[in-house]
Amino acid sequence: MKMPVLPLFxxxxxxxxxxxxxxxxxxxxxxxxSSGASADPxxxxxxxxxxxxxxxxxxxxxxEAVKALKQAETAAKSLKNYYFKxxxxxxxxxxxxxxxxxxxxxxxxxxxxxxxxxxxxVKSVIDEDTYDLRAILTxxxxxxxxxxxxxxxxxxxxxxxxxxxxxxxxxxxxxQALLDVQALGDGLRLEGDKITFExxxxxxxxxxxxxxxxxxxxSGLEQKVQDSIKLGSLKVEIVLDxxxxxxxxxxxxxxxxxxxxxxxxxxxxxxxxxxxxxxxAAEPVVVPAAAKDAPEIDSDVxxxxxx
Numbered sequence: 224m225k226m227p228v229l230p231l232f233x234x235x236x237x238x239x240x241x242x243x244x245x246x247x248x249x250x251x252x253x254x255x256x257s258s259g260a261s262a263d264p265x266x267x268x269x270x271x272x273x274x275x276x277x278x279x280x281x282x283x284x285x286x287e288a289v290k291a292l293k294q295a296e297t298a299a300k301s302l303k304n305y306y307f308k309x310x311x312x313x314x315x316x317x318x319x320x321x322x323x324x325x326x327x328x329x330x331x332x333x334x335x336x337x338x339x340x341x342x343x344x345v346k347s348v349i350d351e352d353t354y355d356l357r358a359i360l361t362x363x364x365x366x367x368x369x370x371x372x373x374x375x376x377x378x379x380x381x382x383x384x385x386x387x388x389x390x391x392x393x394x395x396x397x398x399q400a401l402l403d404v405q406a407l408g409d410g411l412r413l414e415g416d417k418i419t420f421e422x423x424x425x426x427x428x429x430x431x432x433x434x435x436x437x438x439x440x441x442s443g444l445e446q447k448v449q450d451s452i453k454l455g456s457l458k459v460e461i462v463l464d465x466x467x468x469x470x471x472x473x474x475x476x477x478x479x480x481x482x483x484x485x486x487x488x489x490x491x492x493x494x495x496x497x498x499x500x501x502x503x504a505a506e507p508v509v510v511p512a513a514a515k516d517a518p519e520i521d522s523d524v525x526x527x528x529x530x
Contacts, residue, residue, distance in 0.1 A: 281409070288411035288418050291463065292401050295418075298469035299398035304335045304505040307343075309394055309497035311438060317489035324350055333505040334395050338362045339387070340508035341395060359510055360387070366514040375517035391437045393497060397470055403433060404461060420459040427457040431477055438495060451482035455490075472498040 281289065313326040325348075332343025341360040346353070357368040365378045365386050378386065392400040404411075407430055410422040420427075431454055435441040441449060455478035462472045474496035480488040 284413070285409055285411050288413040289405050291413050291418055291468075292405045292411075292461070294468045295461070295463050295470055296398045296401040296405075298464075298467055299401060301503075302336060302397060302469060302499075303503050304333065304507075305502045306333045306500045306505050307331065307394060307497060308500075309391070310495070312494045313438070314492045315489050318487055322487075322489060326350075333508060335505075335508055336395070339395060341390075342508045359508065359514060360390075361508070361510060366510060366517065367520075368514070375511075375514040376520040377514065377517045379519055389437050389440075393473055393495075397499070400473070401461070401470065403430060404459060406430065407459065416463045416465050418459075418461040418463070421457070423454045423456055428454045430459075431457055431479070434475060434477070434493075434495065438493060447485065448481065448483055451480075451485075451488070453480045453488075455479055467502070469502060470499060472496070 308331045310330070311326070311328040313324075315322070315324040317323060327348045328345065329347075330343050330345040332341065334341050339360070339362065341358070343358055345356045345358060347356075348354075355370045357370075359366040360383070363380050363383065365383045366375055367377070368375050390396075392403065404418070404420070406426060407420045407422070408426045410420050410424075410427075412419050432441060432452075435452070456476075458474075458476040460472075460474045461470055463469065464471050474494070477493050479491050479493075481491055482488050
């Protein structure tokens with residue numbers, strides 16, 4: 224049995240956005256992925272010699288923000304379950320109206336962190352097409368209920384492990400997401416219970432690449448398309464609980480250009496935001512009997528390019 228139509232969408236000059244979101248939205252929506260994300264090129268550099276130029280000391284403002292993020296990271300490790308709401312919007316504009324595209328993904332549900340389980344409702348609007356799905360992820364399988372098909376389908380355990388790589392850390396691993404935010408470095412600021420960042424340097428580009436792994440399927444794009452991405456601006460906002468210090472919400476706004484066709488840059492504006500609620504008080508994730516008995520699906524999304 225083939226996977227229902229949603230994840231089978233292919234990239235084209237107009238609808239470039241989202242074979243990945245169509246698959247990942249069902250699972251994780253968007254955001255930073257701890258697995259399969261593009262690595263910071265500096266991470267593979269040889270160790271600096273003793274003669275290397277010393278790095279400048281962080282500013283007091285950055286130090287205060289990083290301290291708050293470390294507290295939040297520690298607090299987030301105590302989250303065993305929670306409810307979430309996560310939204311994504313993407314607006315692509317190119318040289319002509321035919322190359323424009325708009326995507327909105329709204330999801331809400333609950334997460335158990337260990338072992339990882341997820342139950343969510345996802346509504347996606349891609350240009351004029353709307354998709355409404357329920358998705359449940361467990362260590363053994365990924366289940367999807369398509370309201371149009373009025374039935375459940377499920378993946379094999381091995382395919383499920385691959386699909387987990389599309390999940391956003393902001394959705395299922397908040398402490399790792401907060402660790403990634405710390406790497407933004409200079410530009411981080413603490414304002415009461417809110418941590419902010421604004422910039423477009425190397426650290427911002429590396430952070431954006433992780434975001435794009437799950438919102439745009441970055442590693443699945445041709446290398447020349449990946450290399451064409453130029454960051455215009457990145458803004459990050461994290462709000463912490465005033466007492467427990469774990470995160471309660473996040474927002475990531477970015478603007479960039481990307482060339483799906485060489486010499487023809489398009490502008491992509493993306494907003495990704497979400498909230499956490501009822502920490503350690505969410506109902507358990509339960510797989511319906513009908514889902515457990517559902518036929519296994521073919522997870523190959525390569526398809527053909529005839530459309």
